[in-house]
Amino acid sequence: MPKFELRKVKDGLGYEVDTLVKVEDDGKEDLWCNVRELDVLFSTCVRRWGSNWDLEKVCTAVREADFD
Numbered sequence: 001m002p003k004f005e006l007r008k009v010k011d012g013l014g015y016e017v018d019t020l021v022k023v024e025d026d027g028k029e030d031l032w033c034n035v036r037e038l039d040v041l042f043s044t045c046v047r048r049w050g051s052n053w054d055l056e057k058v059c060t061a062v063r064e065a066d067f068d
Contacts, residue, residue: 001025004023005020006020006021007019009021009031011034018035019031019032019034019035020033020038045061048061
């Protein structure tokens with residue numbers, strides 16, 4: 001079963017950014033997103049739904065690419 005790790009990964013400008021990395025059982029790694037991107041996602045959810053948002057709404061919006 002894959003697991004997620006929070007690691008410091010250099011971005012395109014060379015700055016280290018906290019990043020979620022998915023690690024498969026076979027050792028394959030995939031960068032998922034960084035904390036800055038999650039902050040934008042959460043801010044968007046708050047703007048759209050106020051404090052009445054949940055993970056299901058976020059997943060639906062991401063699947064439908066329904067973000068500004």
